[in-house]
Amino acid sequence: xxxxxxxxxxxxxxxxxxxxxxxxxxxxxxxxxxxxxxxxxxxxxxxxxxxxxxxxxxxxxxxxxxxxxxxxxxxxxxxxxxxxxxxxxxxxxxxxxxxxxxxxxxxxxxxxxxxxxxxxxxxxxxxxxxxxxxxxxxxxxxxxxxxxxxxxxxxxxxxxxxxxxxxxxxxxxxxxxxxxxxxxxxxxxxxxxxxxxxxxxxxxxxxxxxxxxxxxxxxxxxxxxxxxxxxxxxxxxxxxxxxxxxxxxxxxxxxxxxxxxxxxxxxxxxxxxxxxxxxxxxxxxxxxxxxxxxxxxxxxxxxxxxxxxxxxxxxxxxxxxxxxxxxxxxxxxxxxxxxxxxxxxxxxxxx
Ligand SMILES: [Zn+2]
Numbered sequence: 041x042x043x044x045x046x047x048x049x050x051x052x053x054x055x056x057x058x059x060x061x062x063x064x065x066x067x068x069x070x071x072x073x074x075x076x077x078x079x080x081x082x083x084x085x086x087x088x089x090x091x092x093x094x095x096x097x098x099x100x101x102x103x104x105x106x107x108x109x110x111x112x113x114x115x116x117x118x119x120x121x122x123x124x125x126x127x128x129x130x131x132x133x134x135x136x137x138x139x140x141x142x143x144x145x146x147x148x149x150x151x152x153x154x155x156x157x158x159x160x161x162x163x164x165x166x167x168x169x170x171x172x173x174x175x176x177x178x179x180x181x182x183x184x185x186x187x188x189x190x191x192x193x194x195x196x197x198x199x200x201x202x203x204x205x206x207x208x209x210x211x212x213x214x215x216x217x218x219x220x221x222x223x224x225x226x227x228x229x230x231x232x233x234x235x236x237x238x239x240x241x242x243x244x245x246x247x248x249x250x251x252x253x254x255x256x257x258x259x260x261x262x263x264x265x266x267x268x269x270x271x272x273x274x275x276x277x278x279x280x281x282x283x284x285x286x287x288x289x290x291x292x293x294x295x296x297x298x299x300x301x302x303x304x305x306x307x308x309x310x311x312x313x314x315x316x317x318x319x320x321x322x323x324x325x326x327x328x329x330x331x332x333x334x335x336x337x338x339x340x341x342x343x344x345x346x347x348x349x350x351x352x353x354x355x356x357x358x359x360x361x362x363x364x365x366x367x368x369x370x371x372x373x374x375x376x377x378x379x380x381x382x383x384x385x386x387x388x389x390x391x
Contacts, residue, residue, distance in 0.1 A: 043304060045318035047297045047325075047353070048188065050166065050235050051332070054347035056262045056286035059084050059338040069263055071284035076164070079183070080254045082261065082287055084163035088337060089295060093160065094118075094142040096331035097324060101137055112138050119145065134307040137314040141324050154307055157321045163295035167232075167241060168253075169288055170212045170260050177246040178292065179212060180228075181253035187294040190231055192224060192247070201225065201247040212246065213260045222247055236351035237292060262288045266343070286338075286345060293348070297325055329355060 059082075061072045073082045095117045102113035110131050116138035130136075130144035132154070143156025166187055167178040179200075182192040195201055200210055201222035209218050225247065232242045248256060268280035287293075299321035302312040315321050329350040336346025 041301060041303065042318065043301050045299050045322065047299065047322045048235075049163075049295050049297060049350055050188070050237070050352040051163070051293050051295075051348045051350045052238075052241075053287055053289055053291040053293070054333065054349050055336065055345045056264075056289055056340075057084065057291070057336075057338050057348065058284060058286040058340045058345050059088050060284075068283070069285045070282045073261075073285055073287070076162075081165055081257050083165070084293065084295070084337065086160035086162045086295070089160040089163060090142065090158075092332065092337045093158075093325055093328045094138065096328035096335065097141065098138045099331060100327040112136070116144075132307065134310045134312045135314045137324050140302065140307065140312050140314045141321055154305070157300045157302055157305070157312075157315065157318075158325050159298040159300070161296040161298070163293040165257060165287070165291060166294040167237070167245070167292035168257050168260070169290035170246075170256060172211050172213075172246075174210065175244070176290070177210075177212065177244050178241050178290070179246045179248055179253065179256055181248050181250045183250045184253065185228060185231075188231060188235055190228060192228065195222065195247055195249050197249065198252065199248075202245075203229075210246075212248070212256050215252070215256060215259075217248070217252075236354055238351075241290075241292065260288070262286045264343075284340065286340070292351075297322065299325075326350075326353065 058071075059074050061074045063072075074085055074088075075082050095113075098113040098117035101116075102108075102111050105112065112131075116130050116136055130139050130146075132139050132144045132146065134140060139154070141156060141158050143154045146152040164184065164187055166184050167180050169176050170179050182195050185192050197220060198217065199220040200212060200217045201220050203221065203225040205221040206219045209216050211217075225245075228247070229242045229245060232245070233239075263283055263285045265281060265283045267282070268277040269275070270277045299318035301318055302315050302321065303317075305312055315324055333347055333349045335341075337348050338346050340346065
């Protein structure tokens with residue numbers, strides 16, 4: 041049996057998405073987002089994806105297994121390190137769909153921990169919406185199309201490529217470019233269609249060379265300015281104006297989830313039984329997708345940011361239905377409770 045299996049995911053930003061770089065910068069925008077160090081194109085790091093997937097899978101498992109003595113949420117979500125007296129950390133059981141798929145930590149030196157069966161790549165921009173005088177256009181480039189397995193040659197002029205050429209140049213944001221025709225354009229459209237990209241996006245596709253794409257993305261990000269409000273006066277706080285940037289609503293992102301074969305690993309000397317094949321791992325991670333669409337990813341969630349709708353794999357697919365745990369010794373491990381803790385302990389991690 042294969043040691044691993046890859047799953048391509050494609051998602052549409054329903055809101056602007058702000059995954060902060062964790063630092064303030066002097067310049068046009070104070071709170072910047074994470075970028076690829078080479079292309080300078082904003083991305084969502086795999087670590088951010090892994091964190092939210094873990095949380096949402098734990099929530100879903102908690103909702104479908106409400107009687108578990110040691111609830112999947114919050115104990116198997118998050119970092120799992122002991123914080124506060126009621127916090128237990130990760131359960132680390134071979135029948136736990138959260139701890140087996142996402143791994144768990146044990147102790148300061150991480151000894152006795154488990155790396156997890158699912159690995160997440162960074163989510164990269166596949167299609168980026170840009171205002172033009174002909175309405176919005178979703179821009180892509182050969183490098184971005186490689187994310188969905190397309191090899192595109194011959195896009196090298198300083199131009200925007202459509203299925204057919206037109207005489208008047210087109211503006212992509214502030215950039216004015218001649219319009220050229222591209223022979224394989226319809227193949228690209230069909231591939232995007234088979235990836236679940238909606239028609240209002242693939243019918244407004246624009247192809248540009250790799251070197252122009254980062255400029256077009258970075259000069260068309262959403263930038264917002266906020267100010268802190270003084271609760272006593274209800275007026276703006278002095279010197280508390282700040283700005284932040286985000287991938288705009290309508291951005292299409294692509295990432296991969298690599299599932300390792302559970303048969304190759306043991307937890308505490310026992311076989312993993314929460315998931316038995318790489319396909320099971322992919323089924324488990326996909327239960328997070330409806331949560332991603334409603335609870336979102338990244339920061340500024342209280343300011344209308346973050347929701348990401350997964351277009352591919354299709355949410356209607358049968359494999360999005362969570363599978364029940366089928367384990368020989370699950371009866372002992374699911375009711376297992378460390379000494380001194382009663383069923384009423386619902387300690388949330390202390391922030
Ligand atoms: Zn667990």
